[in-house]
Amino acid sequence: MTDQIQRFLLDGTNVRGELMTLDAAYAAVLDTQAYPAPVARLLGELLSAAALLTETVKLDGTLSLEVRGDGPLGLLMAESNPGGELRGIARLAEDQPLPDDGSGFRELLGSGRIVITLDPKEGNRYQGIVELSEDSLAGCLEDYFARSEQLPTKLWLAADAEQHRAGGLLLQRLPDESQNQDQDAWERSVHLASTLKDEELLGLEQRELLHRLYHEETVRVFDPKPLYFACSCSRERIARALHNLGEEELRSILEEQQAVDTQCHFCHTRYHFGAAEIEALIESPDAPAPTLH
Secondary structure (H helix, E strand, C coil), rough: CCEEEEEEEEEECCCEEEEECCHHHHHHHHHCCCCCHHHHHHHHHHHHHHHHHHHCCCCCEEEEEEECCCCCEEEEEEECCCCCCEEEEEEECCCCCCCCCCCHHHHHHHCCEEEEEECCCCCCCCCEEEECCCHHHHHHHHHHHHCCCCCCCCEEEEEECCCCCCEEEEEEEECCCCCCCCCCCHHHHHHHHHCCCCHHHHHHHHHHHHHHHHHHCCCEEEEEECECCCCCCHHHHHHHHHHHCCCHHHHHHHHHEEEEEEEEECCCCCEEEEEHHHHHHHHHCCCCCCCCC
């Protein structure tokens, strides 16, 4: 299995980590639209980051990462949940063609920000914002952790769109629980991880990679969790979105088209709502679809 996330601890230290790889899930996201290679690569990195952060914050709900910039790549978005479901999209700016050498993070996105949204099943929604002040997605997310005064966190992200492989490594320093902790563990573990090459992150089996990095440490490895592409769209969610357009807008569409046809941006599933269904939705987003004879 290559689509999975693996948690681990370095025993006797205050360092925890997560290691993940994507194969089929990344390929499924790329199959929804033909992205230019540098865009597909950044989307793979964002999917990896979403999976890592979801496992880190222990959220019972949905985590989304939305990157908006003023460059040729206007939007990157990825969503993840504790069940291992992932989805993502990218949108190019209509008025800015990709430069010939525009394969870098800042060349593609320009100036902008990352919006991190935690949407729990119960409780309040939370949003954090960080500016695109670094030269990589990993660097910007590390900046977010530093500014939000959370635990010290380091990220390594990589993706190969041609091979449909994406992966990531996250290290986090936990609060010292005793005076006997290995005081150099954090610096040592980060230094070793910084020697990691993209081809190793994308090509090695996870336990082999951990052994290469930390063969002088005692690594406690937990059961891996599978990751896969899945879209959370549904007819009910689309119906609620249409209801929110308001009566005037919906009646205008009906007058012009006699029905509403739409599709999910993430998976391209198409939804058709006839005139009678739209009339019912104007009254209530939860109105049952009429029975057609």
